[in-house]
Amino acid sequence: xxxxxxxxxxQANKQLTELLCPVSYVMNKIGGHWKPIILYQLMSGxxxxxxxxxxxxxxxxxxxxxxxxxxQEDKLVIRTTEQVMPPVVTYELSESGARLTxxxxxxxxxxxxxxxxxx
Numbered sequence: 001x002x003x004x005x006x007x008x009x010x011q012a013n014k015q016l017t018e019l020l021c022p023v024s025y026v027m028n029k030i031g032g033h034w035k036p037i038i039l040y041q042l043m044s045g046x047x048x049x050x051x052x053x054x055x056x057x058x059x060x061x062x063x064x065x066x067x068x069x070x071x072q073e074d075k076l077v078i079r080t081t082e083q084v085m086p087p088v089v090t091y092e093l094s095e096s097g098a099r100l101t102x103x104x105x106x107x108x109x110x111x112x113x114x115x116x117x118x119x
Contacts, residue, residue, distance in 0.1 A: 046092040
């Protein structure tokens, strides 16, 4: 990912939009294709990287790693490393990430209803 200058006009507009529109704020944090899916998988509890990869087989390793890092930076996911050999790394929802559970559940319910209508 290319770095974005903090002082760019685009960055300033994005920050202003986030302040004025709560949906823009949410989409900045969980937008895109993979982030909501990763968060949805973590709703059931801690998972290792390999478990997430198995649960989301169509995601590439690069995208999974990249989005896990972004979710950590946004404090929605906690990464824990156990100091054993080999190291065990797990991911889980943070308190803030867990507060997205009703949102993600509502999205899943909506998808089931809509999918049923189009079948």
